[in-house]
Amino acid sequence: MAYLVKEVANDKEFKKFYQFQNELYKDCEVYVPSLDSDQKKTLKQAPPLEYCKQKLFLAWDEKGEVVGRINAIINPRYNELYGTKRMRFGWFDFKEDIEIARQLLDAAIAWGISEGMDEIHGPLGYNTMYKQGMVVEGFDSMPPVNCLYNYPYYPKFMEELGYTKECDWIQYKLGGTQALPEKLERISNMLMQRYNLRIVDVEKLKKDSNLIADFFYNFNRSFMTVHNFVPLTDAEIKEEGRQYIGQMKSDLTCFVLDEEDKIATFGITTPFISKAFKKANGKLFPFGWWHILRGMKNYEALDLMMVGSDPKWAGKGLSAIFYTHLTHNFQNMGIKYAITNPQIEDNPAIKVWESFPDRELYIRRRCYIKKIR
Secondary structure (H helix, E strand, O other), X not given: OOOEEEEOOOHHHHHHHHHHHHHHOOOOOOOOOOOHHHHHHHHHHOHHHHOOEEEEEEEEOOOOOEEEEEEEEEOHHHHHHHOOOEEEEEEEEEOOOHHHHHHHHHHHHHHHHHOOOOEEEEOOOOOOOOOOOEEEEOOOOOOOOOOOOOOOHHHHHHHHOOOEEEEEEEEEXXXXXXXXXXXXXXXXXXXXXXXXXXXXXXXXXXXXXXHHHHHHHHHHHHOOOOOOOOOOOHHHHHHHHHHHHHHOOHHXXXXXXXXXOOEEXXXXXXXXXXXXXXXXXXXXXOOHHHHHHHHHHOOOEEEEEEEEEOHXXXXXXXXXXXXXXXXXXHHHHOOOEXXXXXXXXXXXXXXXXXXXOOEEEEEEEEEEEEEOO
């Protein structure tokens, strides 16, 4: 069947673009809708758009109904950093017909070639802070609100279209009632004493502009070895700080300082509120805000959102400190389970989960890549 693929041209089509997936997944029990307001802001006002280029495409059938979408993106900072000519695709959703996927990707690729690109990869956002990675395992698992979901036919079509694996991210589900491994606690205590480290109160950090600046300085440095990472700009740091710093809770977050009062390592968790977002169904009003607020205050599961360390502490096992500290908190809070953030499968830090006997693979997600000329 032939489809019409064209660039989004007006506000009406833009609305169809950011709302399409909600219609596509309306009968899916584990799909978590994003807020419409967040989608609109991200696609039009996100700080990376100061340097990224993008083209939004919709696919239409013969009846004039939208059957798919794709966001074609070029991040010049990424290409400069890695010495590549890659474009990326994101916001990629389509009904179960490989021709829709093919024609959407072809439209994105045609634009990318006109801009001098020679490879395409994704699904990716503008940078690492956005949703990325197509689900290839764990289709029955409800993802955290900051992660993608897709139907099983997505990766099947990607492989049929000649796309290959660039990298995989892994997410685990950890039992919240399991005892903290003794080995992990011993390592934590030993490291704290050997290097004279201490845990800083999160409320103090929120009020200390120097510590906040140090956090983002360390964030950029600690993730430089992560596949496809691009350091945040000052505008992006300001935006991320607004979103994350103010929402941090003392019992869910751990920052470890060294002898010079610099951040050595950190672990940030948030309530797992995917069910609340599902009830909101993309709308803050009239009752979406109430579901989300209630989910933030009453929860039994956690999203292990972000972990990292200053590179000078790499290989010293400092992650044991915040895992130990936070696990004690979680047990006292009666947390039933936690979902780890997506981590590249060859990242040494992911091995820490092997210390937890009550764990299971929750979701595996993949970045695909293909040469386009």
